[in-house]
Amino acid sequence: MRELIAAATEARLRAYAPYSDFLVGAALLTSSGKIYAGCNIENSSYSLTCCAERVATASAIADGHQNFEALAVVSVNGSYPCGACRQFLNEFTPDLLIIIADTHGKISAETTLSALYPSAFSPDSLEP
Ligand SMILES: O=c1ccn([C@H]2C[C@H](O)[C@@H](CO)O2)c(=O)[nH]1
Numbered sequence: 001m002r003e004l005i006a007a008a009t010e011a012r013l014r015a016y017a018p019y020s021d022f023l024v025g026a027a028l029l030t031s032s033g034k035i036y037a038g039c040n041i042e043n044s045s046y047s048l049t050c051c052a053e054r055v056a057t058a059s060a061i062a063d064g065h066q067n068f069e070a071l072a073v074v075s076v077n078g079s080y081p082c083g084a085c086r087q088f089l090n091e092f093t094p095d096l097l098i099i100i101a102d103t104h105g106k107i108s109a110e111t112t113l114s115a116l117y118p119s120a121f122s123p124d125s126l127e128p
């Protein structure tokens with residue numbers, strides 16, 4: 001888990017966040033043991049901003065991985081994934097382990113996506 005937090009911490013430094021100055025790094029561990037990292041990417045058209053968690057997830061998916069074990073999220077104050085990221089991740093791994101840490105490496109929470117995002121809308125929700 002330290003390796004996952006380190007990857008998120010490193011990715012955070014690549015964030016493009018000139019509007020909020022709030023840098024976020026995320027690192028996703030696949031079931032095959034690979035780590036995909038992401039950072040937030042803001043835009044002058046603010047609503048186009050991409051969260052670090054979804055950047056990491058998109059990178060893993062694009063590289064052929066859809067099974068995940070854990071996600072580390074690092075920010076200056078140990079913030080949690082937003083609702084959109086929770087929904088995005090729920091599609092693939094509802095019981096994903098989520099580790100929240102700050103830039104000093106202090107872990108403030110080890111939880112699961114299902115705990116953070118109960119009663120999710122999921123692929124099953126589309127069944128008649
Ligand atoms: O789950 C989240 C929530 C916010 N941010 C980013 C988006 C924006 O650039 C900055 C402030 O909202 O934090 C993330 O990367 N992940």
Ligand SMILES: [Zn+2]
Nearest residue numbers: 051081082085
């Ligand atoms: Zn988000």
